[in-house]
Amino acid sequence: MKIAAVFVLSSGFWLTADQQGQRAFDGGRFDAAAENFEDPMWKGAAYYRAGEFKSAQAAFARLDTAEAHYNRGNCLIFLGQYDDAMASYDRALARVPGWQEARDNRNIALARAERMQQEGGEMGDQQIGADEIVFDKKKSGGEDTSVAGEQATDSASMQAMWLRRVQTEPADFLKAKFAYQIRFEEEVGP
Numbered sequence: 238m239k240i241a242a243v244f245v246l247s248s249g250f251w252l253t254a255d256q257q258g259q260r261a262f263d264g265g266r267f268d269a270a271a272e273n274f275e276d277p278m279w280k281g282a283a284y285y286r287a288g289e290f291k292s293a294q295a296a297f298a299r300l301d302t303a304e305a306h307y308n309r310g311n312c313l314i315f316l317g318q319y320d321d322a323m324a325s326y327d328r329a330l331a332r333v334p335g336w337q338e339a340r341d342n343r344n345i346a347l348a349r350a351e352r353m354q355q356e357g358g359e360m361g362d363q364q365i366g367a368d369e370i371v372f373d374k375k376k377s378g379g380e381d382t383s384v385a386g387e388q389a390t391d392s393a394s395m396q397a398m399w400l401r402r403v404q405t406e407p408a409d410f411l412k413a414k415f416a417y418q419i420r421f422e423e424e425v426g427p
Contacts, residue, residue: 255279262286271296281308290315303332307339310346319350 252260258273262283271283271292281296285308294312297305310325326343330336 258283278302278305278308281305281312285312303329303336303339306332307336307342310339310342314342314346314349317353319346319353322346323350 254273254275258270258275258279261267261270261273262279267283267287268289271280271287271289274280274283277296277299281293284290284293284296290312294309294316297309297312299305306325306329310322310329313319313322313325323343323346326339326346329339330343333339
């Protein structure tokens with residue numbers, strides 16, 4: 238008599254939490270992966286990929302490895318906490334002194350901190366960013382400089398109006414902001 242073995246791997250019944258997290262991660266479902274993972278490094282990576290930088294940095298903070306400090310520094314940059322990011326990179330560099338990426342990212346955090354000081358000082362505990370990006374698909378790009386009845390007279394006022402009206406996810410906002418800054422520095426110079 239033969240007995241057929243039944244495996245319920247597709248539903249995840251026999252999988253550990255980390256295995257379920259890995260399946261979700263591999264499938265691009267990063268929020269679900271982060272909820273499933275018990276391993277702090279994987280949990281942090283999943284939150285990071287999901288754009289949940291505050292949760293990601295908290296997961297990485299549970300570890301005392303060079304990689305965890307490096308990843309935490311990356312999260313802190315996205316959160317606009319540049320001094321804390323530099324301290325995290327310093328901890329990573331104390332463990333791996335020749336780590337060029339950690340040194341480069343520390344320099345980015347330093348430059349952003351200095352730029353924040355020049356552009357109006359510290360923001361305190363405020364978070365920089367909006368909640369959601371919304372595009373008006375009926376308008377063609379760049380032709381209308383008015384936003385809900387307001388008319389822009391110069392570049393700074395147009396940017397201020399736009400920032401008051403835009404709603405974006407922090408991850409999307411920061412991607413756009415950093416891309417703009419890189420493009421601006423390439424055109425104008427530092």
